[in-house]
Amino acid sequence: MSTDKPLLTVEHLTMRFGGLVANNDVSFEARAGEITALIGPNGAGKTTLFNCVTGFYTPTVGRLTLRHPTGKEFLLERMPGYRIAQLAGVARTFQNIRLFSGMSVLENLIVAQHNKLMRASTFAIGGLLGFPSYRKAEHEAVELAKYWLERVRLTEFADWEAGNLPYGAQRRLEIARAMCTEPVLLCLDEPAAGLNPRESAELAEILTFIRDVQTPQGHRTGVLLIEHDMSVVMRISDHVVVLDYGRKISDGDPEHVKNDPAVIRAYLGEDEDEALPPEVAADLHMPQNAQKGA
Numbered sequence: 001m002s003t004d005k006p007l008l009t010v011e012h013l014t015m016r017f018g019g020l021v022a023n024n025d026v027s028f029e030a031r032a033g034e035i036t037a038l039i040g041p042n043g044a045g046k047t048t049l050f051n052c053v054t055g056f057y058t059p060t061v062g063r064l065t066l067r068h069p070t071g072k073e074f075l076l077e078r079m080p081g082y083r084i085a086q087l088a089g090v091a092r093t094f095q096n097i098r099l100f101s102g103m104s105v106l107e108n109l110i111v112a113q114h115n116k117l118m119r120a121s122t123f124a125i126g127g128l129l130g131f132p133s134y135r136k137a138e139h140e141a142v143e144l145a146k147y148w149l150e151r152v153r154l155t156e157f158a159d160w161e162a163g164n165l166p167y168g169a170q171r172r173l174e175i176a177r178a179m180c181t182e183p184v185l186l187c188l189d190e191p192a193a194g195l196n197p198r199e200s201a202e203l204a205e206i207l208t209f210i211r212d213v214q215t216p217q218g219h220r221t222g223v224l225l226i227e228h229d230m231s232v233v234m235r236i237s238d239h240v241v242v243l244d245y246g247r248k249i250s251d252g253d254p255e256h257v258k259n260d261p262a263v264i265r266a267y268l269g270e271d272e273d274e275a276l277p278p279e280v281a282a283d284l285h286m287p288q289n290a291q292k293g294a
Ligand SMILES: Nc1ncnc2c1ncn2[C@@H]1O[C@H](COP(=O)(O)OP(=O)(O)OP(=O)(O)O)[C@@H](O)[C@H]1O
Pocket: 017, 020, 021, 022, 040, 041, 042, 043, 044, 045, 046, 047, 048, 049
């Protein structure tokens, strides 16, 4: 575990939509070189929190500090999304796949590096005139794309139209595309949704690789993960933050969180007779036929 200052500090985050409080005074930290999972029942406020970190929403109250490895500190709540991506180095994927489906797999990864290439081309003119600096940047962009294609096991599909890839491969391509922006913080919204157990295991391997590898810039990437698949969360997370009705109800390592009565209550509910889904029960150490009040 890293002992440095946290990469991301969320302090007293509140996000209101009219009368609805989607995030209510949430504070936690996420570190570089660690996977921090955000879990909680449906509607707990996980995606809203992601949207605040990535600049899609401006929080009603609260401070979000990102400490870049260069030493710069960014107050994310004051920045628009595109500046958070470009300057602070925060990349994200979405619950629903959002690839450029008509482009090839490789092109998706080159387009992700558009900002870097534009700078190298001195905003197009250098590219048109074939400046050496642009050719070098272009070569590096292709090399980075090939590197991530290899890591997510899509090299053989480089020329395929992204929209024709199988679903699980599209999910991996989204992660590769986010990594081609060379982020310091990677935010993944339900990356295991719709994957079969083999694909989930592959995903877990990719995410632990991203967490553990030293980047060419000499830093380690922090991963912020929203995920309902508890087997993935409990297997790969270093740190788990649990939300329920917008509030943080637990925060700690997977072992602590899965034994926390507040978490078990949140997943079982107070007034319902519904059984906990078996895979959630197993990962929370609950009997599979657990019922409220049992
Ligand atoms: N733009 C919005 N306008 C109004 N209400 C919103 C908006 N976005 C989210 N909400 C509400 O905020 C609450 C939290 O939603 P959010 O999507 O953050 O939950 P979640 O934990 O990500 O849920 P899920 O696991 O189902 O994706 C919900 O009640 C939702 O309806």
